[in-house]
Amino acid sequence: MKKSFVVFVLGGLLMVLLSSIPEMPPMGNVNNPSFNQVSEYYISQAIADTNTPNVIASIITDYRAFDTLGETTVLFTSITAVISVLSGKKMTSIMKREDSNE
């Protein structure tokens, strides 16, 4: 009963998602809605603005540099969490050793 309900819900979701695939515009077309004046500006003005032939690098570290700063902050937070969680292991093993000595 429960399994058939899960299969029914997932199957309905699959049908909805599959029905939207033929409506998607073809990849790399000029008339796509994602190809607007923003990407035109990046492609035409990136070398004049940043002196860099790699447009992706100029977007990542110049136009969207604040976003990259956020990504590095995420990395810093993850490493802080890992160190603070896994360093407790060392303390407990040392404390256990001292307890067994007494």
Added chain:
Amino acid sequence: MNDLIVKTVTKLIMPFIQLYGIYVILHGHLSPGGAFAGGAIMGASYILYTLAFGIHEGHKKAPHEITSKIESGGILFFIGLGLVGIVSGGFFLENLSAGFPPGVVGTLLSGGLIPLATFAIGMKVASTIVTLFHRTIEEEMYD
């Protein structure tokens, strides 16, 4: 693991992996790649060294004191590059109009802030990967 073939091949191949990582980081503004890919390649070379030689030798190669300083220093250097824009009277993380030298298009030293920021983030990603791996593995050091 104590295998002569693995150790010899690791010693031979590690400088080339690191050279490729530094190439990807330094050419991040000219060719495909960039900070995250190059930093991951640099970190993978240290992971290979630790896998071949054990955690104690890996610690001697990349100690926690140095990797944590590189990690904090990378993000602080990136924020400092952003503050240059504010000091020179513009916005945070401003590039050419903040006074960074523009250089010639297509050469290694060009693009103002972009190579410096790529270098800082690449070093930070490499040290993050090395520290994550060593912290996850090093349980047997204390038991």
Added chain:
Amino acid sequence: MQILNVILIIFLIACALAVERTKDLIGAVIIFASYSLVMAIIWLLLRAPDIAMTEAAIGAGVTTILFIGVISRTRRMEK
């Protein structure tokens, strides 16, 4: 090129199902590494070479190593 895309995406779906069905966690991690490699090839076919490099280095290399490190500290078989 169209046929190659279809084959790769079918392989991706099979890998994702196999990761979910496998009880041995190290086997699941190895299948996940092959998933990341095929994903890197698909990024290359979509003309995004830098994403492909990052996926091949982080997804297939570092994530696999970290997963195996975590599995070695916990248990290997899924309950």
